[in-house]
Amino acid sequence: MVDGGNYFPAMLDDIAAARDHILFEMYLFESGDVATRFIDALVDARERNVLVYLLLDDYGSKHLNRSDRQRLLRAGIHLCLFNPLRRGQLMHNLRRTHRKILIIDGRTCWTGGSGICDEFDPRSHGRHHWHDTMTRIEGPCCGDWQRLFHDSWRRYASTPLPPVTQPPQLPDGCLGRVTDSHSPTHSEVMRSFIQHTRRASRRVWLTTPYFVVSRKFLRSLKRRADHGVDVRILLPGPHSDHPWTRHAGRHYYTALLQHGVRIFEYQPRFIHTKQLICDDWLSVGSSNADRWNLRWNLDANQEIRCPSTLAAATAQFEQDLAHSQEILLEQWLRRPWRDRLHEWLSRQMVRLLSWFSYNRKH
Numbered sequence: 348m349v350d351g352g353n354y355f356p357a358m359l360d361d362i363a364a365a366r367d368h369i370l371f372e373m374y375l376f377e378s379g380d381v382a383t384r385f386i387d388a389l390v391d392a393r394e395r396n397v398l399v400y401l402l403l404d405d406y407g408s409k410h411l412n413r414s415d416r417q418r419l420l421r422a423g424i425h426l427c428l429f430n431p432l433r434r435g436q437l438m439h440n441l442r443r444t445h446r447k448i449l450i451i452d453g454r455t456c457w458t459g460g461s462g463i464c465d466e467f468d469p470r471s472h473g474r475h476h477w478h479d480t481m482t483r484i485e486g487p488c489c490g491d492w493q494r495l496f497h498d499s500w501r502r503y504a505s506t507p508l509p510p511v512t513q514p515p516q517l518p519d520g521c522l523g524r525v526t527d528s529h530s531p532t533h534s535e536v537m538r539s540f541i542q543h544t545r546r547a548s549r550r551v552w553l554t555t556p557y558f559v560v561s562r563k564f565l566r567s568l569k570r571r572a573d574h575g576v577d578v579r580i581l582l583p584g585p586h587s588d589h590p591w592t593r594h595a596g597r598h599y600y601t602a603l604l605q606h607g608v609r610i611f612e613y614q615p616r617f618i619h620t621k622q623l624i625c626d627d628w629l630s631v632g633s634s635n636a637d638r639w640n641l642r643w644n645l646d647a648n649q650e651i652r653c654p655s656t657l658a659a660a661t662a663q664f665e666q667d668l669a670h671s672q673e674i675l676l677e678q679w680l681r682r683p684w685r686d687r688l689h690e691w692l693s694r695q696m697v698r699l700l701s702w703f704s705y706n707r708k709h
Contacts, residue, residue: 375462558596
């Protein structure tokens, strides 16, 4: 589903239908109208004797105020904070859960790029709300999502969780699997990105809010374009929550454009969607195509081979392109020197952060 005005009500409806347990892992959870609606739904679920386990990233939930936290605890909701921030442990503090997982009774799951905060909601943030998607999942993959939640919960909480159940196969025969990123040296999400990009014969369509990519992934995009594959990258335009990251990503434009990669910048508002389409394969979830995600964040994506889901994702990508500005090589090479300076400075910042984090860890 596209945008909070659509997926937030649907997620709340699923919470209202819960009968046994709810598992909820979230990076951004900030006090406001959206958070209040979700807290109301979770409290109502507890009053129906539904077990509720809420795993929030300690940094991502820093704007969840004391009264909201107390309300959750008073209702009997099991609240756990992932990797609480500690003084004097800079490298350890950088490790965050960036996953967005909602599991209802082990049979229905939600994942995507959205947070539980007002920026994603048109009711709260008006026409400037962030553009994002969430995907609803049923079938065996729900068991995989539940296992991911169990792994994170066991590290920071002592409360036991419901056993993982394996839902029945979906009748339409849709195929899918869950990929995760759980250590600085292992990202199944990025490994799958690169493998499917290298095998693509018709198209590689990437949407990401941050584009500070690894050399290996960058090389695979250029090589596919060299072989005549339709490679398109959809990125934020003038609206971004981290402008310096946008400038750093623009550093790659010249080389990509010279290889025939088409680059588009979304104009109406901040695009926060994370999605990759390679031929008839789709990956959606919480993972940005950037180095920071690879090194520090726990992430997870849902991979899908399903004609109807792929058709919807393709249509949305094409609709977003209609509201985007394409970057053309000749125009790009004539951009103002101020833009070049911003790109260079942002690129140096990325290099410095990468060097610092690598050397502190080793």
